[in-house]
Amino acid sequence: MKSIPALLLSALILSGCATHQSPTGRGQTLLFSSQEINQMGDASFEQIKKQEKMSKDSKLVTYVDCVANRVTQVLPDKSLKWDVVVFESEQVNAFALPGGHIGVYTGLLKVAENEDQLATVIGHEVAHVLAHHSNEQVSRVQMTGLGMQLADAALGAGGVSNKDLYMAALGLGTQVGFILPYGREQENEADIMGVELMARAGFDPSQSMLLWQNMAKVGGEQGPELLSTHPSHGHRIDDLSQMQAQVMPLYLASKNKVKNRCQIAK
Template sequence: MKKRFLQSLVIAATTATLVAACATSPTGRSQLKLYSKNQLADMGTQAFDSMKTEQKVSKTPVENEFVTCVASYITKHVPKEVFDGTWELVVFEDEQVNAFALPGGKIGVYTGLLNVAENQHQLAAVIGHEVGHVIAEHGNERMSNSALIGIGLEATNQILQSNEVGSSNMIMAAIGVGVQVGVQLPFSRTHESEADLIGLDLMARAGFDPRQSVNLWQNMDKASGGNRPLEFMSTHPSPNTRIKDLQANMAKAQQLASSTNDKPNCHK
């Protein structure tokens, strides 16, 4: 029984690996993507429209003009195959220090972020990062892997039940925790790190100072007040990890920034 069980797991893992190798991220990482770009764009548009009705939208001209100015420089450098249209940007009145971008050309920025991002360069680092998720199709990848994990867990459960393995419910619960810590959380951290590097490239091409991305994460660390989970249990890398990765890629980013013709001049 154990041999058949192990064989089933090996077959499942091998199949998943072969499927995942069919797509590649902008940094060369293998990806699993089960959904089309049109499907993702429709989902992004529906979600964004819903948020605009459920959350308070800022009407402050200065905030909107500042964020729109920064975003316009970033989105100009998004590959046309990712989105070939006019990006829609909304500033939401909320104290959370956050922003997001969705497939279909949607960007949301919360006013709380503007208290931490001190200037145009730091806001560009955040918007570049969020748009980086869209460029790398991380949403597609997360949904695809969740679907695969769900199929895999159900298959494992059926194997355990059919072989009348004792305490199968406990084993399935342990596998669920193992998947979260061993697969899903590191996977999310990989996405965040990848988006950081794509965002660094974007902000540099758009004429912003890439060195300010480091200052941003220093500010983010201060704003958290130390209330962050251990990196091992977190969906995001620690600020120190992000800063080290950004600094390791800073020389290339500065070369891009020095060679671009864009000279953004966005003010709060």
Template sequence: MRIKLLALALGASMALSSCATHTSPTGRGQMLLFSEAQMNQMGEQSFEQIKKQEKVSTDPKATAYVNCIANAIIKELPTQQQWETVTFDSEQLNAFALPGGHIGVYTGLMKAATNQHQLAAVIGHEIGHVLARHGNEQVSRGQLSSAGLQIANIALQGQTPVEREMAMTALGAGLQLGLMLPFSRAQETESDEIGAELMARAGFNPAEAITLWENMGKLSGGAPPELLSTHPSSSTRIQDLRNLQAKVQPIYESARAAGKRPNCKI
């Protein structure tokens, strides 16, 4: 009986998460539980907190360089929302974008992104997460996972504390591996596609995204196996980007012919 109840709890959570109520820019079904206004508020609060925790760069050249690239991409977005871009003085190989129009770039990223095109690939990718409402998906799936665990906890009433702890731990791992991680890899792949098209429309060479991830692979060292990672492996990502070039290179060439030739230098 206990096993059946656990299976039911896990199955219910999975079924709820598969109910697609929206469609992403690439046509993938999405389950979104929060409004745009709610996500924008979350993004604003998170960004303000990050700015308090991290050191904002005081290097005007680095800031101007990042803004130059970000602004060129922002001009290509479907809506003319106001975006705030902040450069953080940190050795992290990282960048992010949040709902509500917020972009953060860490100076350490320039170890891997060695020119404007490569940094544009990262910024375009991060903006892609926002355009595809991936933050909403992640928060929504977290809510659904919590609901499944609560159902399981009720189903395990009457068992010994040790049995309950073991079962809940196993169920939590099942939700993580079967629900959250594969979905996150799908988000990363989708954002790579959106980002490559955005950078190409802005006049940045999308082929440089391949070089970027080759650089990232060299700098990241011993990454976890793809099955247990929220990101595709470097080799998988690079191959996907190579496959994407036939689609985005003509966009890039058209942008260049139209006079879109960013000249962002640090």
């Protein structure tokens, strides 16, 4: 049987995919169902927990849990219980995965100076999941990965596994040695959604600008891992500044309703 040209194979895949609109109206190609993408998130999180050292500092874990739980409690889906794990690492990083998983590295807590700044990062990462960016990225891997496999076969060379590709697409580049970055539009969407989430959860959105200023000071010109594929610090801070008038009323309406302030116990 003759081989099918790569472009034709891609066209066949695309003809069967689902097209959605992102929260900002951008078109998205999503090849996987919610159940499938959640299963990928579940499996990836289990693998990360085996590879990374989980923190045993109960005070630190309680603090991160508090911030993450307040953010996830304002999400539309109240039935999903999010699993939050703190990893003992100097990485200035955090991630969220489909299926309800949040990972925070202790290195981030040296840069996020308070609960509001930590909520900025967690809100942003959760927003990537809510906006189906994970599905979008893994779908891109499915399409481009096909081309990579064809190229490997033609060259008689080996390639990375699908599992590694999917983990990289889910934002776990530090674990597999490379990352497939979110695009600028995806990052902007996550910023917009994330700062609204934190405001609705009773966290001060003005602290989001301070958080990214702190990030800009870490690691010199390259910055920390969390920013390796993100928009420039100045661009992000300018956008967040313009959003304050929109999100500050949400914060003012919700802050007095918050009963569980999040602080690291002394």
